[in-house]
Amino acid sequence: MPEELKIIFYPDPRLRKMSKPVKDFGPDLALLAVKMLDLMRTGQGVGLAAPQVGKNIRLFVMNATGKPEDDRVIVNPLLSDPDGEESAEEGCLSIPDIKTDVLRLKTLRLNAQDVNGKPFEETATGFVARVWQHEIDHLNGTLIIDRMGALAKMAHRRKLKDLEDKYAAAHPPPPPPPKPPPKKKRK
Secondary structure (H helix, E strand, O other), X not given: OOOOOOOOOOOOHHHHOOOEOOOOOOHHHHHHHHHHHHHHHHOOOOEEEHHHHOOOEOEEEEOOOOOHHHOEEEEEEEEEEEEEEEEEEEEEOOEEEEEEEEEEEEEEEXXXXXXXXXXXXXXXXXXXXXXXXXXXXXXXXXXXXXXXXXXXXXXXXXXXXXXXXXXXXXXXXXXXXOOOOOOOOOO
């Protein structure tokens, strides 16, 4: 039976790992991308990175318009040629109910591969460039809370603590190993 794909939530440690480049562009990758696009739509997001579903690979899906024909699968992305900066509010499917202003580069060039491994290049400004940066942050183990200022962290500390408590309750630490029996003293 195929494994069920679901979005994982902060503070799951898998969200903090550096993702590995994709080398296998077979049917499993295409199926993963389709499932991720479905999850992204269900969560009403505009992007979803593989680490957010527990997969440690450099892949993300996005749709900046909400129109099905604008679904995108981005594999092994690299950003270059930055120009300008702008701040805007962002949210994250892995950190529900938290939105914060994030300063991002305004214009960027993206070099990547599609789901079949075909290289492509494009340039974007504004919202699309922002989505690229947010999702690539996930591929690098960075979350929007890492980009928050001190005031925003204070404002969201209760929600973050609730997420941490919920995660801890669902993932209790393993019991300590049993202690070896005491050694008998020799006479």
